[in-house]
Amino acid sequence: MKREIFVLGAAFALGLSVAGASAQTLKTVKDRGSLQCGATQGLLGFSSPDDKGNWTGIDVDVCRAIAAAIFNDPTKVKFTPLTAKDRFEALKTSEIDVLSRNTTWTLSRDVAYGNFTGVTYYDGQGFMVRKALKVNSALELNGASVCTQTGTTNELNLADYFRANNMKYELIAFGTADEVLKAYEAGRCDVFTSDLSQVYAEKLKLASPNDHVVLPEVISKEPLGPLVRHGDDQWFDIVKWTLFAMLNAEELGVSSKNVDEALKSNQPEIRRMLGVDGNFGEQLGLTKDWVVRILKHVGNYGEIFDRNVGPGSRLGITRGLNRLWTKGGIQYAPPIR
Numbered sequence: 659m660k661r662e663i664f665v666l667g668a669a670f671a672l673g674l675s676v677a678g679a680s681a682q683t684l685k686t687v688k689d690r691g692s693l694q695c696g697a698t699q700g701l702l703g704f705s706s707p708d709d710k711g712n713w714t715g716i717d718v719d720v721c722r723a724i725a726a727a728i729f730n731d732p733t734k735v736k737f738t739p740l741t742a743k744d745r746f747e748a749l750k751t752s753e754i755d756v757l758s759r760n761t762t763w764t765l766s767r768d769v770a771y772g773n774f775t776g777v778t779y780y781d782g783q784g785f786m787v788r789k790a791l792k793v794n795s796a797l798e799l800n801g802a803s804v805c806t807q808t809g810t811t812n813e814l815n816l817a818d819y820f821r822a823n824n825m826k827y828e829l830i831a832f833g834t835a836d837e838v839l840k841a842y843e844a845g846r847c848d849v850f851t852s853d854l855s856q857v858y859a860e861k862l863k864l865a866s867p868n869d870h871v872v873l874p875e876v877i878s879k880e881p882l883g884p885l886v887r888h889g890d891d892q893w894f895d896i897v898k899w900t901l902f903a904m905l906n907a908e909e910l911g912v913s914s915k916n917v918d919e920a921l922k923s924n925q926p927e928i929r930r931m932l933g934v935d936g937n938f939g940e941q942l943g944l945t946k947d948w949v950v951r952i953l954k955h956v957g958n959y960g961e962i963f964d965r966n967v968g969p970g971s972r973l974g975i976t977r978g979l980n981r982l983w984t985k986g987g988i989q990y991a992p993p994i995r
């Protein structure tokens with residue numbers, strides 16, 4: 659009995675100290691003066707650096723929005739380029755504060771690596787082949803060799819899809835996206851597979867993109883979103899509500915262009931969101947004007963979608979599933995109240 663009490667007491671003390679020690683990310687970020695954001699090694703539309711090391715992309719903008727909310731300065735972010743395989747370890751070892759890198763939310767990742775904070779982009783896996791192959795459907799790919807990246811859901815879905823359709827394939831997997839694309843371009847495999855947004859982004863890098871075609875099948879659900887470490891609820895809430903704020907702002911028609919005007923609005927939801935009424939920013943450990951900062955420096959969800967992956971970008975992807983629920987899509991954020 660005595661021993662049990664001791665063990666319980668020790669566990670309680672340990673539990674308290676673990677929770678206390680880990681609920682520190684906001685303070686760590688503020689003390690450091692910048693957010694450390696895990697990104698890709700370079701994926702157009704999502705996270706890619708230019709020659710001067712300036713990062714852009716929808717996942718990059720999520721990190722800039724978090725920095726805007728905390729520092730009122732979207733440039734206070736440092737990006738760590740990570741391969742698919744290394745990304746979760748970087749989060750675990752606190753090399754990064756948030757992983758914002760086209761990462762699919764799955765049960766095992768949620769349990770093993772951290773808390774997914776929402777979905778920034780609803781995607782699905784697809785295939786690209788050479789037009790010369792004269793293939794019109796993924797169901798004609800029996801016996802094909804397929805290039806993809808290791809440590810991705812794509813590798814796993816590929817196995818499921820071929821198995822479910824009684825087809826054989828040869829897997830040719832590489833650690834980096836460049837290796838995958840080079841191998842495909844050099845003809846080492848018949849098929850390139852990844853999330854569709856990434857198929858389109860990588861297709862643009864080929865010497866003759868028009869010699870390649872994306873097949874019609876979408877073989878999986880790839881809800882992509884940011885991830886934080888387990889054990890820090892405040893930080894989890896900050897990252898989660900940054901995304902929700904951008905979605906709510908689009909829904910309420912408030913953008914980087916009209917946020918000053920919107921501050922004078924009589925609409926209760928807009929007043930709460932912009933901190934005119936209530937203390938929602940303070941509840942998160944931020945300031946009253948957290949959403950104003952996000953909108954002024956980065957914009958609402960529609961703005962970041964359009965300029966990075968949508969019609970206003972090189973990728974030119976239509977909103978599809980990523981339209982707001984009020985416009986026939988599935989993007990939906992809980993209310994700020």
Ligand SMILES: N[C@@H](CCC(=O)N[C@@H](CS)C(=O)NCC(=O)O)C(=O)O
Pocket residue numbers: 698699700701740741742760761762807809810811812833834835852853856860880882
């Ligand atoms: N969403 C999938 C795939 C993510 C992924 O890593 N895709 C590759 C496809 S091109 C990529 O982004 N590579 C870029 C890089 O490694 O820098 C996952 O979470 O496993």
